[in-house]
Amino acid sequence: MALTTLTRRNALAGMGLVAAAGIIRPHGARAETSLTVVLESEVVIFDPHFTTAAITRTFGYHIFDTLFAMDGKGEIQPQMVARYETSPDRLTWTFTLRDGLKWHDGAPVTAAECVASINRWAPRDAIGRMLRAATAAMAAKDDTTFSIALKEPFPLMLQALGKANAPLPVMMPMRFASTPGDQRITVPPVGSGPFRFRADLWKSGNSMILERNPDYVPRAEPADFLAGGRAVKVDRLDLRVMPDQMTGANALIRGEIDYMQYLPFDALPLLRRARNVKLLSIGGIHQFQGNFRLNHAFPPFDDPAVRRVLWKLVDQPSILSAIGVPAEFHAAQCPSFWMCDAPLSSAAGAEAAGLDIAAAKAALKATSYAGEPVVILEVAGSISQTAAQVLAQNMKNAGFTVDEQTMDWGTVLARRVKKDGWSLFPVYSNGTDMISPLNHFYIASTCEDYPGWSCDARVPDLLKAFSRAEDQAGRKRIAEEIQKVAYELTPCVMWGQFTIPAGYRTNLSNLPQSSYPMFWDVERA
Structure with missing residues (x-):
């Protein structure tokens, strides 16, 4: 996600912002x-199963509903579900829906539609794919009850069905839930959530x-x-x-x-x-995590040794200061892929991180780097562009050739799907999208399914072990192992944890x- 927010170079006077709050009068009653x-931003995609866009997630939570939901402590609680139970061997889960659930067209929500919705969402999501792989059968038992029979225990069942990051596992009417997940729903949505979309009053733009x-x-x-x-x-x-x-x-x-x-x-x-x-x-988890996403498929960052040099070229406080983030709105320095002040926070593997231009210059000379330009895709006027500009100067000081290219976010989205022509782009994401290895964009992705194409043979087995861990202590230990691999792999480099x-x-x-x-x-x- 990139935002078109202004950098500190822009003068307030030129923007016509009111100069004295004390003399402002209300515009009028509503x-x-x-x-x-x-x-x-504007809502342009209505399908929460289809996209990772945060704006569609926001829209989705108001129009649709989920079986389970995350509370303020990060725990998963029933939402559409009235009650659930598991068999003694933990291989069968049974879910019963609350009374009174209706779609916006007045039809009752059925268990069969919930099964179809899970089946549509799961292939498009990392933890959903794990649930699917562990599932032997899933079926409605009657109009309000469905069951999931597993091949093996899956301790993260509730975390999967109640995940707070996109793609969002919302429940849909059968006419939508039966649409293949890779086909975006473009007609006005009908959900069962607390708000209804008034398509007749919609004015695009x-x-x-x-x-x-x-x-x-x-x-x-x-x-x-x-x-x-x-x-x-x-x-x-x-x-x-x-x-x-x-x-x-x-x-x-x-x-x-x-x-x-x-x-x-x-x-x-x-x-x-x-x-x-x-x-x-x-x-905490409600802040943002800024990252430089690296392209592993294109020189020079196809060489992991070159990628790791970047850990010595990023000082988070300096970047956040350049952006203009006040001190009370950001963490001092966060080495955790899973956010700081969060359940899985860790500094494991971070020993090599920290700004050191001289060390970076020496490390770069020991790699295969031969002066290839590092192409940075920057969104004009955004805070992420400011972050990229600070990194670009440090890279030049360390001996990199840097090509900064400015464009809008739509162009970045179009450019980043190609495996050549770019080296990195700056971005920032909601902390809830990054607090677990199973939903972290750059860890749970593969060499095929997400721009940047980072992967390591050790990660899938570690992710599977994480999903099978029986308690939080076990998950934290495995998350630390995954983070050590991530620091070696360098799928991204964090540039700060902050609040907008x-x-x-x-x-x-x-x-x-x-x-x-x-x-x-x-x-x-």
Whole structure:
């Protein structure tokens, strides 16, 4: 995911941002039961099984529902499921759906549709593929109950069905769930979630309306991150598209919008002075992890020794400072592939990491590197571009030839699917996408299925062992072994763990303290 946020080189005055928060007047009254929000980008893909895009995941959690969901402690709790049980040998799992579950067209949710939804999602997801490989049979027993019979115990059953990262295992009506997973669903979606998509009011490039689902029956428990009762307290969400982040920040200060997912760092001083705006800053797994993704299929990073030189060319605090991230919004230095302040946090394998230009120069001379240009794909005006520019200068100082190429994110997406013509690109992802080896984009991928094409013969067996571990201590030990391999393999190089604060109007309450935008339970004070 890359965002079109402005770097510190851009002057606020040139963006027309309001100069004095104290004299701003509300733009005007809106319906009390409507929230106007600006998310990271426009929703263009409706199919949560099909893509890893975070914006589609956000859309998916509001329109669809999942069998299980993650709570604020990272534990998996029942969501659509009322109860479940396992056989004594742990080879049979039986799930019973809650009463009252309906699709947006009024039809009841059935167990057969849940089975079909799991079968559609699983081949497109790393942990889903492991579940599929361990499954002997999966079938509906009646309209509200289905079972999964396993070939061998699969301790991460709940973590698979309740995973919080994309592709998201949402439940779909049979007409959608029977569509092959590699065929994107493009028609207006029908889910069973707390909001309904109003296709008749959709204005592409401008706004999208999500309406409260009057038939949705939330769980009885209080909302807890993605788990618990998703009680909707507004009539509709108006998802607005902004031309740039500064325009969005200005609209938030004026009261034209109620919430903005990603605020530009340059605007934070002014936003802090705005009397009717609050900033939402979170830590741990709700932060972002920045990475430089390396292309293992194209010189010079087809040589692992050349890749490992980069560990000596990255200083996370320096990069985050260059971007303009205030100290309270980032970790000092995080060596963990699985995020810091997270269940699997570890420094295993990180001994070689740390900025040392002289050591990098000496290490580079000992490799096969012969001056090939390192082609960096950079998104113009983004914070990830600033991160890449800091790395590029360090690389030049160490003896690399660097070719920085600037483009938009769409062009990066098109370029990165080709195995030649690029060497690395900077990106950042939600921490929940990176907290486990089974959902980490660059560890759980293979030489065939994800741009960068990194793989190591040791990783699949370690991932399988991780999925079979019976407790958290066993998983943590195996995750440390995987991380040691990752530092050798260098599928990516972390450039920082940080928060991009959201902003919201002070008359909103019950807004979840998370980087995931969630608008159930939110109401006006």
